[in-house]
Amino acid sequence: MVYAKNILIIDDEETIQTVVKFGLQLTAGWDMLAASSGPEGIQLAQQHQPDAILLDVMMPDMDGVATFKALQADTNTSMIPVIFLTAKAQAAEKSQLKALGVSGVITKPFNSLDLPEQIAKILHW
Template sequence: MTSRMVLVVDDDDSVREITQLSLEAVAGWQVRAAGSGSRALEMLRERRPEVVLLDVMMPGMDGPTTFRAMQADPELRDVPVVLLTAKVRMGSVQPWDDLGVAGVIAKPFDPMSLAHEVSALVGWDAAG
């Protein structure tokens, strides 16, 4: 697989660690991690990743607010964002439906298939 640069944004330390270990060990991707939406925006401006995995529910600046801030910045608006959430309700309207994110992955996710799920959502081929 090609090495990808990913930013993982989640206020839960254990979720960040599992996500980072999964993507680094299984896919060989480079992973940076942020514990808040505001820190994520700082990190995005320092070094732009190829995709952002963004938790929906975080204190302070939540995922949708962080995504909207990215969309307002011409340098960041085309970075694909995949939301991570434990609040998926089947068959109902979701609060992120109109955001324009690349996709949503439900927590808990399978660490062994996470890279494949992300790749499929952002349109990377299986080798990438």
């Protein structure tokens, strides 16, 4: 049994934030925080210490990889597991991302109703 979790999503697409929020809540009753940029996400992560971070790879200005590195570099956030959301489905690309030290990679398009199960599986909840 997975207890209610608090998930931070960092994605510049607001519709993604919305569908993820509904998916997490409807399926698992999890709470969700949303940030539209890397810096905003880092700030929220520091403030709220979420159980996991869903981080979009492709974002303007500060992209997912840079955001991840910043989170890792900060002792306040370095222990929070990060899962990349990416449109790049190629195995090689997934491996490259995983090599950075993230907990997992979920490729778009996904069904947000399936997200809690996928996250739980990745993070062994």
